[in-house]
Amino acid sequence: xxxxxxxxxxxxxxxxxxxxxxxxxxxxxxxxxxxxxxxxxxxxxxxxxxxxxxxxxxxxxxxxxxxxxxxxxxxxxxxxxxxxxxxxxxxxxxxxxxxxxxxxxxxxxxxxxxxxxxxxxxxxxxxxxxxxxxxxxxxxxxxxxxxxxxxxxxxxxxxxxxxxxxxxxxxxxxxxxxxxxxxxxxxxxxxxxxxxxxxxxxxxxxxxxxxxxxxxxxx
Amino acid sequence: xxxxxxxxxxxxxxxxxxxxxxxxxxxxxxxxxxxxxxxxxxxxxxxxxxxxxxxxxxxxxxxxxxxxxxxxxxxxxxxxxxxxxxxxxxxxxxxxxxxxxxxxxxxxxxxxxxxxxxxxxxxxxxxxxxxxxxxxxxxxxxxxxxxxxxxxxxxxxxxxxxxxxxxxxxxxxxxxxxxxxxxxxxxxxxxxxxxxxxxxxxxxxxxxxxxxxxxxxxxxxxx
Numbered sequence: 001x002x003x004x005x006x007x008x009x010x011x012x013x014x015x016x017x018x019x020x021x022x023x024x025x026x027x028x029x030x031x032x033x034x035x036x037x038x039x040x041x042x043x044x045x046x047x048x049x050x051x052x053x054x055x056x057x058x059x060x061x062x063x064x065x066x067x068x069x070x071x072x073x074x075x076x077x078x079x080x081x082x083x084x085x086x087x088x089x090x091x092x093x094x095x096x097x098x099x100x101x102x103x104x105x106x107x108x109x110x111x112x113x114x115x116x117x118x119x120x121x122x123x124x125x126x127x128x129x130x131x132x133x134x135x136x137x138x139x140x141x142x143x144x145x146x147x148x149x150x151x152x153x154x155x156x157x158x159x160x161x162x163x164x165x166x167x168x169x170x171x172x173x174x175x176x177x178x179x180x181x182x183x184x185x186x187x188x189x190x191x192x193x194x195x196x197x198x199x200x201x202x203x204x205x206x207x208x209x210x211x212x213x214x215x216x217x218x219x
Numbered sequence: 220x221x222x223x224x225x226x227x228x229x230x231x232x233x234x235x236x237x238x239x240x241x242x243x244x245x246x247x248x249x250x251x252x253x254x255x256x257x258x259x260x261x262x263x264x265x266x267x268x269x270x271x272x273x274x275x276x277x278x279x280x281x282x283x284x285x286x287x288x289x290x291x292x293x294x295x296x297x298x299x300x301x302x303x304x305x306x307x308x309x310x311x312x313x314x315x316x317x318x319x320x321x322x323x324x325x326x327x328x329x330x331x332x333x334x335x336x337x338x339x340x341x342x343x344x345x346x347x348x349x350x351x352x353x354x355x356x357x358x359x360x361x362x363x364x365x366x367x368x369x370x371x372x373x374x375x376x377x378x379x380x381x382x383x384x385x386x387x388x389x390x391x392x393x394x395x396x397x398x399x400x401x402x403x404x405x406x407x408x409x410x411x412x413x414x415x416x417x418x419x420x421x422x423x424x425x426x427x428x429x430x431x432x433x434x435x436x437x438x439x440x441x442x
Contacts, residue, residue, distance in 0.1 A: 066329075
């Protein structure tokens with residue numbers, strides 16, 4: 001069993017956001033906000049964050065000319081469902097991006113260190129607290145923070161893994177995977193907490209929920 | 220050559236057809252048809268055991284999978300787009316240097332704030348959160364497109380299946396962006412679309428394919 005609470009991820013991400021810019025009002029570019037959740041699918045994004053290559057200066061230069069031209073256009077006219085105003089505002093925000101390469105690589109260093117944390121569940125709080133302390137993150141996790149504190153349930157080893165994520169947006173809390181291997185078969189279960197899923201689908205009340213999926217083909 | 224009949228599938232029109240016919244010409248294999256150029260059956264002069272079928276390039280792959288063709292010429296993109304159960308039954312024996320095309324993600328030229336796939340991810344979320352709608356992607360290649368988008372973290376979108384002239388969709392209100400096959404990019408440019416920097420989904424070319432469970436075909440060495 002591997003588990004990771006999403007709110008810890010969010011706190012780490014918040015911390016990275018704050019460290020990322022000098023100006024507190026500006027966040028980490030939104031396109032990177034799912035970097036931890038999507039890991040390892042987001043490896044390529046981490047690389048990009050590190051090298052700061054998502055804003056190509058030559059292309060920005062070419063587009064800036066177009067930008068100046070578009071400023072004179074009617075701002076409410078729509079191009080493929082987006083108004084010119086909308087497009088220009090986002091472009092403006094993007095080229096004023098004050099990131100420096102050095103900053104990017106620092107953040108990635110911390111990010112990578114965080115993603116490496118993996119241990120038996122009873123050591124998770126200790127390891128996390130060490131990580132928080134090292135980077136002066138104002139946060140502490142209590143020993144009973146996790147719903148499971150035993151390293152073994154029946155014959156299953158329970159581990160904490162910071163790089164495990166379910167890259168589906170509807171999860172709101174803890175996510176987990178259970179891999180069971182026996183001589184005759186392998187069983188994979190993936191799931192987590194999704195408190196607002198029913199609500200998102202149109203139901204008026206919020207219903208807290210936990211669920212998982214089993215790959216039947218592998219049964 | 221064995222006694223059984225060998226069936227070869229050739230695309231019935233377009234660039235793929237003329238490219239494949241050139242191979243036959245180069246190998247000095249003369250294709251004849253009883254009822255002239257528009258006949259969809261053919262045979263090779265001096266080879267009694269070979270039947271040639273002219274089919275739609277997409278269908279050639281399906282016929283290879285169900286075993287009704289022994290050799291087929293088609294595009295790599297069409298193989299990759301087909302259902303996984305069909306893909307499993309077909310193997311690529313040779314890739315040619317014609318019929319080259321790239322499947323790309325294209326966006327309206329005026330979306331100057333969008334350069335890369337992470338930008339697109341952000342825009343997709345904006346559509347969901349602010350506009351209460353999903354970003355629509357028009358394509359002739361729904362399977363490849365879906366797979367690529369997911370792999371790049373773009374999950375909030377809707378596919379709009381297109382049968383052709385996909386380039387016009389963003390400007391008729393049918394979709395916001397498209398994925399389409401391109402070789403020079405000229406058509407996209409003429410329709411005010413731009414290829415995303417990291418939006419290359421698949422590079423394709425004409426291929427020689429056979430069913431996986433293939434009887435050893437001597438003729439294969441010829442191509």
